[in-house]
Amino acid sequence: MSRRPPRRSVLRGLAAAGTAVIGFDPFTRSWAVTPSDRPLHGIPELDGTLHTDEAALSAAADDFGHIVHRRPAAVLRPGSVADVVAMVRFCHRRGIPVAPRGQGHAxxxxxQVAGGLVVETTPLAAIQPLGPGSSSVRVGAGAKWSDVAKATLVHGLTPPVFTDYLELSVGGTLSVGGLGGQTHRHGAQVDNVLELEVVTGAGELLxxxxxxxxxLFLAVLAGLGQCAVVVGATVRLVRAPETVRHYLLPYDDLRTFVEDQRLLVRDRRFSYVEGQIVPDAAGAFRGYVIEAVAYGPPAGDVPDDAVLLRGLRHDPSGAEITDIPYYDFLDRLAPAVAALKEAGLWAYAHPWLNLLLPGRKAADVAGRLLDALTPGDVGPGGVVLLYPLVRERLRTPLLRMPDDPVPYLFAVLRSTPxxxxxxxxRLLAANRSAYDLVRAAGGTRYPVGSVPFDQADWRRHFGSAWPRLAAARKTYDPRGILVPGQGIF
Ligand SMILES: Cc1cc2nc3c(=O)[nH]c(=O)nc-3n(C[C@H](O)[C@H](O)[C@H](O)COP(=O)(O)OP(=O)(O)OC[C@H]3O[C@@H](n4cnc5c(N)ncnc54)[C@H](O)[C@@H]3O)c2cc1C
Structure with a gap:
């Protein structure tokens, strides 16, 4: 018996549900709404659905930035990995551009993809049950990190590295890198992947x-979707703590703040180290706060404040120290995000700036950028981050890092109507100027934000990794259909 219903009944079903069904006209090279009883020019049978309705297309023509809007011709909500294979193959044959979309938080x-196909990965979110002694988990690319954390924590296990916000898809963060406060210990999320299941730009499942x-593996991790659509990943797991001790340590001097952060990651005292910069009463970005977290048993020892804070030069009278459950720590942004949504600020434009500074110049370069920054440039609900990474833990070639043992992530997470x-x-132009300054100092960008970039910039960005990325693109996406929204090829 056939696993799938006959194509005509699927299409009739879609039409009956009010979903437009599309056909691709190879002569005009365009998609068209097609009555369900007319030939469909070879659209494959699908377990899921293909959408061309206004709601689906306009949602796919937007993202968290709310700056760029490119309307696709159709949106695939796959019912299976086979659907992704079938539709990518279909698009490959006809040279139709394709972009996977996770949570749309770029x-x-x-x-986004003008006139092409957006593949929503949300339905591919299965998390394989863990067996006894598991040290990794297989997850669908559309799974959110919050779901991965919940599923593994039941077994006392956790992925080693998380982004600050958990409602991002696994495929989305593995395509960029995935940095967080644990990166100084464990590298980026891409450094903790054991295996990927992907659909290449030629429609091959590998x-x-x-x-x-x-x-292919090295071209997909932090590869910005240029060679394949990730449909599944096997992620390394480590023991999770039950509770953590969370420290906020205020500083009034940038250089001291940066030096103490460096000391903390060198000594590996904490499991997590980040830092924020906040404006003072006069609006100058001169308040510095280290956020550090010590994991309790069974992942770590019972935290000892005297040992952990030894030699640090923060203002002890302003320190805040709290013990919280591990998941509450991972999901710490949830209340702030709910408040931003409630206030309508989640729908603001987000021309984010995300840069990687060489550590030896981090205080100088960040100081210059911060001197020029006003609260208006950051906007309501915006955040400024500065925290250290450790180069030797970052082993993924396409996640470009400054040539420095302790690079710093510097981010201005802007929001504006x-x-x-x-x-x-104006803010996009400011992002470009900041990037130029950082590049001249030996830094690079973390490509999740909004920095105007052309193909020559990308070539420079990838540097010595460019020839291998270009070769993998030729091999695995020979018609160059994947993810044009990055503007790389
Ligand atoms: C509130 C917020 C907080 C953030 N915090 C952090 C942080 O702490 N650390 C950090 O590193 N990043 C952070 N980011 C950035 C985030 O990691 C990236 O923007 C990530 O790509 C978003 O994931 P997504 O599922 O929304 O991807 P999308 O926006 O849907 O896609 C992003 C890119 O990845 C491609 N892509 C998506 N899915 C796949 C797939 N399955 N296969 C191949 N390519 C794919 C898309 O085509 C697109 O080019 C944050 C973003 C937001 C909005």
Whole structure:
């Protein structure tokens, strides 16, 4: 018996549900709404659904940035990995551009595709049950990190590295890198992947790992979707703590703050180290707060404040120390995000700036950028981050890092009303100037934000990794259909 219903009944079902069904006209090279009883020019049978309705197309033409809007011709909600294979193959044959979309939290149209196909990965969110003694978990690319954390914590296990916000898809963060406060200990999320299941730009379903199709594996991790659509990943797990001790340590001097952060990651005293910069009463960004977290048993020892804070030069009278459950720590942004949504600020434009500074110049370069920054440039609900990473833990070639043992992530997570296009343009130009300054100092960018970039910039950005990325693109996406929104090829 056939696993799938006959194509005509699927299409009739879609039409009956009010979903437009599309066909691709190879002569005009365009998609068209097609009555369900007319030939469909070879649209494959699907377990899931293909959408061309206004709601689906306009949602896929937007993202968390709310700056770029490119309208696709259709949106695939796959019912299976086979659907992704079938539709990518279909698009490959006809040269139709394709972009996977996880949670749509890119800020500059990276998951958008004008006139092409958006593949929503949300339905591919299965998390394989863990067995006794598991040290890894297989997850669908559409799973959110919050779901992965909940599923593994039941077994006392956890992925080693999390982004600050958990409602991002596994495929979305593995395509960029995935940095967080645990990165100084464990590298980025991409450094903790054992195997990937991908659909190449030619529509081939492959498993890749350090030992199998290694070139593909290395081209997909932090590869900005240029060679394949990730449909599943096997992620390393470590023991999870039950509770953590969370420290906020205030500083009034940038250099001291940066030096103490460096000391903490060198000594590996904490499991997590980040830092924020806040404006003072006069609006100058001169308040510095280290956020550090010590994991309790069974992942770590019972935290000892005297040992952990030894030699630090923060203002002890302003320190805040709290013990909280591990998941509450991971999900610490949830209340703030709910408040931003409630206030309508989640729908603001987000021309984010995310840079990686060489550690030896971090205080100088960050100081110059902060001197020029006003609260208006950051906007309501915006945040400024500065925290250290450890280069030797970051082993993924396409996650470009400054040549420095302790690079610093510097981020200005801006928010501004989306209809003030002049302000958005000004902030994008400011992002470019900041990038140029950082690049001249030996830094690079973390490509999740909104920095105007052309193909020559990308070539420079990837540097020595460019030839291998370009070769993998030729091999695995020979018609160059994948993820044009990044503007790389
Ligand atoms: C509130 C917030 C907090 C954040 N915090 C952090 C943080 O702490 N650390 C950090 O590193 N990043 C952080 N980010 C950035 C975030 O990691 C990236 O923007 C990530 O790509 C978003 O995931 P997504 O599922 O929304 O991806 P999308 O926006 O849907 O896609 C992003 C890019 O990845 C591609 N892509 C998506 N899915 C796949 C797939 N399955 N296979 C191949 N390519 C794919 C898309 O085509 C697109 O080019 C944050 C973003 C937001 C909005």
């Amino acid at each position: 800020t500059n149209g990276q998951a 498993r890749c790992s350090p030992d199998r199709h290694r070139d 989306p209809d003030d296009t002049a302000a958005v343009r």
